[in-house]
Amino acid sequence: MNTPLDNIRTVFPNADVWTQRQGLYHMSIPKEQLVALVTHLKEVEGYLHLVQLTAVDWIEKNLFQLTYILNNPIKKIDVMVKTFIPRDNPTMETIHHLWEQAATYQRELREMFGINFPGSPRVDKPFILEGWDDIPPYRRDFDTKKYAEETYFPRPGRETNDPKEYMKKKLYPDEI
Amino acid sequence: MKFKDIFKIKEDRSLYPPLNSEGKIDVDLSSHKYVKLWHGPQHPGITGNMSLELTLLGDEIMDCETHVGYLHRGFEKLMERRKWIQCFPIVCRITVPEPDYNEYCFAAGVEELAGIEIPETAKWLRTLTLEMARLQSYLMWIGGQAGSLGMGIVGQWSNYCRDLVLDRFEELTGGRIYHMYIIPGGVRGLLPDGFEKRMEETLKTIEEFMVDIDKVMFNNAVFKKRTVGMGYIDPKWIYQFGITGPNARAAGIPDDIRKKYPYLKYPELDFEPIVGKDSDIYTRADVRRRDLLLSVDLIRQILAKMPKDGDFKAPTPNVLHWQIPAGETFIRSECTRGEFAYYIVSDGSEYPRRINVRGPSYTHAVALLEKMIINTNLADVAGLMTSLHTYPPEIER
Numbered sequence: 001m002n003t004p005l006d007n008i009r010t011v012f013p014n015a016d017v018w019t020q021r022q023g024l025y026h027m028s029i030p031k032e033q034l035v036a037l038v039t040h041l042k043e044v045e046g047y048l049h050l051v052q053l054t055a056v057d058w059i060e061k062n063l064f065q066l067t068y069i070l071n072n073p074i075k076k077i078d079v080m081v082k083t084f085i086p087r088d089n090p091t092m093e094t095i096h097h098l099w100e101q102a103a104t105y106q107r108e109l110r111e112m113f114g115i116n117f118p119g120s121p122r123v124d125k126p127f128i129l130e131g132w133d134d135i136p137p138y139r140r141d142f143d144t145k146k147y148a149e150e151t152y153f154p155r156p157g158r159e160t161n162d163p164k165e166y167m168k169k170k171l172y173p174d175e176i
Numbered sequence: 177m178k179f180k181d182i183f184k185i186k187e188d189r190s191l192y193p194p195l196n197s198e199g200k201i202d203v204d205l206s207s208h209k210y211v212k213l214w215h216g217p218q219h220p221g222i223t224g225n226m227s228l229e230l231t232l233l234g235d236e237i238m239d240c241e242t243h244v245g246y247l248h249r250g251f252e253k254l255m256e257r258r259k260w261i262q263c264f265p266i267v268c269r270i271t272v273p274e275p276d277y278n279e280y281c282f283a284a285g286v287e288e289l290a291g292i293e294i295p296e297t298a299k300w301l302r303t304l305t306l307e308m309a310r311l312q313s314y315l316m317w318i319g320g321q322a323g324s325l326g327m328g329i330v331g332q333w334s335n336y337c338r339d340l341v342l343d344r345f346e347e348l349t350g351g352r353i354y355h356m357y358i359i360p361g362g363v364r365g366l367l368p369d370g371f372e373k374r375m376e377e378t379l380k381t382i383e384e385f386m387v388d389i390d391k392v393m394f395n396n397a398v399f400k401k402r403t404v405g406m407g408y409i410d411p412k413w414i415y416q417f418g419i420t421g422p423n424a425r426a427a428g429i430p431d432d433i434r435k436k437y438p439y440l441k442y443p444e445l446d447f448e449p450i451v452g453k454d455s456d457i458y459t460r461a462d463v464r465r466r467d468l469l470l471s472v473d474l475i476r477q478i479l480a481k482m483p484k485d486g487d488f489k490a491p492t493p494n495v496l497h498w499q500i501p502a503g504e505t506f507i508r509s510e511c512t513r514g515e516f517a518y519y520i521v522s523d524g525s526e527y528p529r530r531i532n533v534r535g536p537s538y539t540h541a542v543a544l545l546e547k548m549i550i551n552t553n554l555a556d557v558a559g560l561m562t563s564l565h566t567y568p569p570e571i572e573r
Contacts, residue, residue, distance in 0.1 A: 021288075023437070024506060048415035051508075054532040056521050069506055069519065069534075073415070076436060078506060100547075101418040101539040128245035128572045138253055145257070163262060167496055175494075 005079065008045075012037055025079045034083045035093045038068055042098055047072045047079060050098070053105035055113045059140040062087045064115060068095075085115070094120040112138035201238050203231050210238065215557055217246050223320065223561060224272075226541065226568040228549070235554045242542045248572040255531045260286060260360070261495035263528060268354045270533055271570045273316055276309040277511040278533070279358035281518035284439070285507045286360040289500045289522050294490050298362035300482035303441040305348070305357055306509070307474045311382070312341040313512040314468040317565055321461055322393050324558035325402055330393050333385050340378045347371060362489030372479050379472050386469065394462065403457035407548060407560045411455065417547070418539035421514025423564060426463045427455035433510035445477050457563040464512070464565070499526050513537060513565045535570025542571070 005017050005025055015037060016028040029037050041047040047070040056065040068081040085092055094117040096103040106117040107127045114136035117123050126132070135142050154160070168175060196202055203210050216227030225246035231239035251270050255263045267282040268275030280302060287294060315338040319331030342352040347368050349355035357364050393399055411427045413419060424431055432449035434442045450466045452459035492498065502524035508517040514536030523529040545564060552560060 020503075020505070026504075050418055051515065051517060052506075052519055052532060052534045054519060054530070056530045067504075067519065069517075073431065080504070080506065099418060100416055100543040104538065104542045126245075128248045130245060137250065140256075142253075144250070144253055163258075164496065167261075172494060172496065175496075 008037075008040075011040060023077050025077065026082065027079055028082045028084075031083045031085050031092065034066075034068075034081065035095060038070070038081060038095055039098060041070055041079065041081070045072065046074055047077075049073055050095075050102060051078070053095075053102060053109070055109055055115060055138075057087070057113065057138070057140045058084075059087070064090050064113060066092060066109075066115070090115040092117055094118065094123075096120050112136055114139065201231075203239060209233060213554075219558075222558070223566050224568040226566075226571070228545075228557065228561075230549075230554070230557070232554060237549050237552050237554065237557065240546050240549045242546060244541075244568055244571045247569050251573045252531055252533065255528050257527065259495070259526050260498055260500055260528060263531070264359055265354075265356050268356055270573055271511075271516075271535065271567055272353065273567065274309050274313045274511055275354050276305050276358060277509050277516045278518075279355070280306060280440075280509055281507045281516060282520070282531070283358050283360045285505050285518050285520040286500060288505050288507070289503050289520065290360075290492075290498075291501075292361055292490050292492065294362045295487040297366070297483050297486040298488045298490075299440050300478060301363045301367070301488060302358055303445075304475065304478045304482065305355065305363075306440070307471050307478065308341055308345060308348075310512050311468060311471040311475065312338045312345075314464055314471070315341065315382070317464060317512065317562070318389060318393070318461075318468070321559070321562045322389075322399075324562045325399055327393060327396070327399065330389055333389060337378075337382045337385050340381060344371070344375055344378055347374070359489070361492040362487075364489075366488055367484060375475065375479060379475060382472060383469075386465070390465070394465065400458060402556065402559065403461065403563075404454075405456050406556060407457040407460075407552070407563055409455045409544075409548070413544070413547075417544045419514070419544060420536050420539075421510065421512070421565075422450075422460055422463045422467060423514065423540060423544075425450060426452040426460040428453045433508055433515060437508065439509060441478070441482075444481065445474055447474060457559060460563050467512075497526065499524060500528075508534075511536065513540070513567065516570075533570065533573050535567070535573070537564075537566040537568065538571050540564045541566035541568070 008015055008017055012029060012033060014030055014033060018026050020026060049071040051071050052069040054067055058065060063084045064087055066083050066085065069078060070081060071078050092115055094106060103121045106120040107123050109115045110117060110123050111127050111129055205212060211232045213230045213232055214227055215230055216222035217225050227243045229241040229243060230237055251266060255266060263282065267278040270278050315334045319334040322330035345355055346352050349357040409419065409423060409427050411429065414424050414427060414429050428451060430449045430451045435449050447470055450463050450470060452463045500522040502522055504521040506517060506519050508515055516536060517534040519532040521530040545561065549557060549560060
């Protein structure tokens with residue numbers, strides 16, 4: 001099938017491109033070529049708008065997935081550019097020279113996932129969490145329940161229900 | 177004095193400190209030349225729980241840094257530990273004054289991954305809810321913009337009007353602020369009896385008040401003098417800083433997601449994106465005022481065209497064991513501040529793998545505001561900030 005991203009396959013043979021629905025495409029590329037691909041998309045293909053930059057923690061594969069969502073305002077196409085980086089000592093090249101707001105996204109990823117972006121402005125400065133000394137909290141191995149139990153204490157007289165049991169009782173009382 | 181003299185930019189910068197190689201100034205607080213001032217988090221001129229760390233020379237801003245984190249509740253992390261249906265009452269709490277866009281983006285993302293087609297009536301009811309949310313959010317914003325420039329009475333009028341819209345929300349959904357109405361699969365109910373009549377009364381009241389607000393605020397000499405030519409956003413910055421919504425439209429970029437990437441029932445409604453051209457605080461305010469009146473018109477169109485009965489929710493599986501097929505998706509909608517988007521990743525289990533929220537304030541309040549605020553007067557900071565219409569909760573989620 002011909003897609004508006006066919007010429008990407010020619011320029012970046014390592015890129016894996018597939019279609020989700022009309023106007024939404026996925027692209028996966030090795031870490032080393034990501035900044036080159038994103039720069040090409042912005043400068044040549046007209047993907048001028050960086051919508052989102054975020055990470056997904058695939059702890060079972062020991063990988064972080066970085067997703068850059070770019071938008072072409074003329075052709076009305078979104079593309080999700082993805083790359084995988086190892087979870088141990090994760091480092092990625094910065095793209096703050098392409099979009100100003102990327103520095104904010106990278107600062108948040110540094111804080112929440114521990115992914116370093118050397119050279120990104122203020123990347124080591126706390127963004128949301130001040131005085132945090134635990135592991136980066138958005139990683140899958142950070143136990144929110146344990147943290148809450150250690151940090152806070154329940155109000156006396158408060159009734160707590162296990163959500164699953166409670167929903168079962170209320171919504172599906174006949175289920176075994 | 178002639179008009180052009182009033183707004184003349186002083187070109188002689190010899191009184192000001194030189195910039196270093198990074199384009200910033202070297203601040204030496206011990207020289208007693210500069211003052212550091214925290215504008216917020218407890219300040220009436222700040223939009224919610226955030227603060228600006230300002231460096232002043234006299235009363236002119238030399239440097240600014242946005243600080244957030246006063247309202248971090250970790251929603252994205254919370255949702256990873258909850259079943260899909262348990263995320264539904266959480267998402268609306270991400271953006272306090274406009275929860276419905278969160279509900280819509282989350283529900284639409286889940287439906288796309290699970291392959292659910294929602295009934296027609298539900299699509300109309302969702303469109304109605306989103307427009308009502310837009311209306312009440314703009315009414316709240318008008319009060320903030322007027323109040324930040326010293327016109328307290330406008331805020332009292334507009335908040336009265338907003339309360340009337342909240343009354344309609346209460347009738348429709350049972351909640352005033354958080355509605356929890358747009359559920360994955362459809363909506364939670366049909367219109368109550370006599371809703372259209374009461375909605376029409378509310379819209380008429382809002383239109384009457386908007387005439388007064390137009391006179392008192394938009395034709396006010398003080399408001400004009402303080403806002404025309406102030407807080408200019410260069411159209412070149414639009415994609416460089418990720419500016420969306422009314423802030424971009426006031427700069428002449430006709431990007432309205434309702435028109436550009438039509439969703440729900442917007443293709444069946446008759447409207448054109450509201451665009452301005454001067455890109456200053458006044459134009460942004462005017463774009464939002466006209467967008468508010470457009471919402472009033474759209475609500476009338478929706479109520480005239482929509483079916484009043486029929487199915488409003490597609491059948492969904494047992495929510496306790498609801499597994500969403502593995503995949504990822506991206507859903508966007510146009511909220512009052514710009515592009516509101518959800519990135520949802522499912523690994524095929526009963527829990528979301530990752531949900532990431534893209535709030536428009538994320539780009540407006542940090543990178544853009546820090547650039548725009550340089551060389552403005554301290555007294556204009558509140559007005560400038562409100563003109564970007566930022567909500568801190570969607571920055572820190």
